[in-house]
Amino acid sequence: MTLPLEVRLQSVEDRLAIADLITRYGPAADAGDSSSIGNLWAAGGTYTFDQTTLAGDDVAGLVGLDTHQAFMSNGCAHFLSSPRIDISGATAIAVNHSIVLEKQGETWVAVRVSANRWELANSGGVWKVKHRSAQLLNGSENARHLFR
Amino acid sequence: MTLPLEVRLQSVEDRLAIADLITRYGPAADAGDSSSIGNLWAAGGTYTFDQTTLAGDDVAGLVGLDTHQAFMSNGCAHFLSSPRIDISGATAIAVNHSIVLEKQGETWVAVRVSANRWELANSGGVWKVKHRSAQLLNGSENARHLFR
Amino acid sequence: MTLPLEVRLQSVEDRLAIADLITRYGPAADAGDSSSIGNLWAAGGTYTFDQTTLAGDDVAGLVGLDTHQAFMSNGCAHFLSSPRIDISGATAIAVNHSIVLEKQGETWVAVRVSANRWELANSGGVWKVKHRSAQLLNGSENARHLFR
Numbered sequence: 128m129t130l131p132l133e134v135r136l137q138s139v140e141d142r143l144a145i146a147d148l149i150t151r152y153g154p155a156a157d158a159g160d161s162s163s164i165g166n167l168w169a170a171g172g173t174y175t176f177d178q179t180t181l182a183g184d185d186v187a188g189l190v191g192l193d194t195h196q197a198f199m200s201n202g203c204a205h206f207l208s209s210p211r212i213d214i215s216g217a218t219a220i221a222v223n224h225s226i227v228l229e230k231q232g233e234t235w236v237a238v239r240v241s242a243n244r245w246e247l248a249n250s251g252g253v254w255k256v257k258h259r260s261a262q263l264l265n266g267s268e269n270a271r272h273l274f275r
Numbered sequence: 276m277t278l279p280l281e282v283r284l285q286s287v288e289d290r291l292a293i294a295d296l297i298t299r300y301g302p303a304a305d306a307g308d309s310s311s312i313g314n315l316w317a318a319g320g321t322y323t324f325d326q327t328t329l330a331g332d333d334v335a336g337l338v339g340l341d342t343h344q345a346f347m348s349n350g351c352a353h354f355l356s357s358p359r360i361d362i363s364g365a366t367a368i369a370v371n372h373s374i375v376l377e378k379q380g381e382t383w384v385a386v387r388v389s390a391n392r393w394e395l396a397n398s399g400g401v402w403k404v405k406h407r408s409a410q411l412l413n414g415s416e417n418a419r420h421l422f423r
Numbered sequence: 424m425t426l427p428l429e430v431r432l433q434s435v436e437d438r439l440a441i442a443d444l445i446t447r448y449g450p451a452a453d454a455g456d457s458s459s460i461g462n463l464w465a466a467g468g469t470y471t472f473d474q475t476t477l478a479g480d481d482v483a484g485l486v487g488l489d490t491h492q493a494f495m496s497n498g499c500a501h502f503l504s505s506p507r508i509d510i511s512g513a514t515a516i517a518v519n520h521s522i523v524l525e526k527q528g529e530t531w532v533a534v535r536v537s538a539n540r541w542e543l544a545n546s547g548g549v550w551k552v553k554h555r556s557a558q559l560l561n562g563s564e565n566a567r568h569l570f571r
Contacts, residue, residue: 132281133428135288136284143291143439153504154570158568160570160571199562199567200562201562202536202559202560202566204522204536206504206522207505209355209505211295224305226352226383228560230561234532237376237382237383237384237385238381238382238383240352240376240383264351265350266348270350271306271307271347274302274305275308280428287432287436356503357503359447359450371450372500374500374524385524385530385532386529388526390450390500411498412499412524412526419455419495422453422456423454423456
């Protein structure tokens with residue numbers, strides 16, 4: 128019934144690798160570091176937020192969007208919660224919250240709060256993002272659906 | 276002095292299992308998923324927040340409370356920080372922060388910010404919540420006490 | 424090409440130990456627990472925030488500062504995100520976000536949102552903080568720089 132140590136350790140390493148991957152998004156977004164963001168996604172990976180879908184190099188290019196540049200200029204934090212991770216062989220689903228805090232006057236305001244669902248795949252021992260969906264937690268079913 | 280690999284790996288697995296358990300609360304609360312919440316608690320487990328204590332099936336039933344339904348309708352995020360975990364054999368204590376962000380107008384407002392203390396137990400290799408205490412960080416000693 | 428199990432497990436343990444260390448800061452700060460904060464830092468370690476640098480016992484003494492006592496009296500949460508961790512032998516760099524939420528009226532307001540860079544060192548198998556830098560994410564390059 129007990130699995131071999133190597134299998135158990137591999138499972139732990141997979142979990143930590145996925146958590147680590149997602150942890151790298153926030154600081155890269157706040158620093159405007161497009162290449163680090165690009166490294167998180169698999170080739171041809173996609174990112175859907177609200178009604179927009181970015182694919183391929185456009186994912187890394189999101190830091191150049193006017194909205195993102197304004198966040199960085201005013202002061203912002205892309206703050207993500209630790210993901211719930213479910214691994215199935217070489218694919219995995221992770222879900223977590225993301226908050227964009229923007230400095231407005233003397234304080235920071237939560238201008239975006241989203242539910243996130245990350246579809247990940249392991250290729251050659253390396254986990255990457257195949258698709259990320261983020262929907263605003265504004266009372267619509269769209270966002271709640273991502274958490275199920 | 277060095278422990279056997281299996282003992283060390285089991286300790287790692289226990290730590291990750293507890294972190295994973297707590298990570299599952301937020302998305303389930305935001306999705307109104309009572310059965311997933313119920314699965315986190317041991318049979319007969321309890322949840323005290325403010326002056327209220329829920330026990331048994333009432334814990335999972337919290338998503339049906341008027342206050343919770345209003346949060347979901349307006350748009351909400353139950354955002355939890357990564358817990359500090361201290362394991363002692365088959366029991367453990369975890370503490371972390373929880374924030375309830377509610378959409379009000381164009382932004383999200385932190386309407387509840389609490390200190391949490393989770394008492395956990397391992398039964399048959401599975402960690403579950405025996406008791407969770409959450410107290411608002413409003414300057415009272417009640418909440419600070421949970422963090423010691 | 425595959426490393427021995429013991430080496431892989433040690434790497435996992437190091438990563439979890441560093442994450443655990445950083446997880447302990449928030450609850451200790453909110454509880455005004457100076458000795459727990461002191462235990463996170465190596466002897467002679469330093470903490471720079473804004474234009475201030477604390478060293479040695481003054482790090483643990485930060486909970487006695489007027490600004491910190493006011494946060495605790497009003498109700499506060501020192502909420503940290505899970506760190507991105509890069510280990511190189513017996514030293515490591517971790518970066519994460521920190522938010523100070525303060526109760527103002529009926530809600531909590533993000534009065535400080537910072538980028539953090541933690542320089543850590545392993546001595547005798549125990550990870551401690553050698554230096555922490557925190558800079559407000561207010562649009563200045565100072566803070567973004569810590570995330571690179």
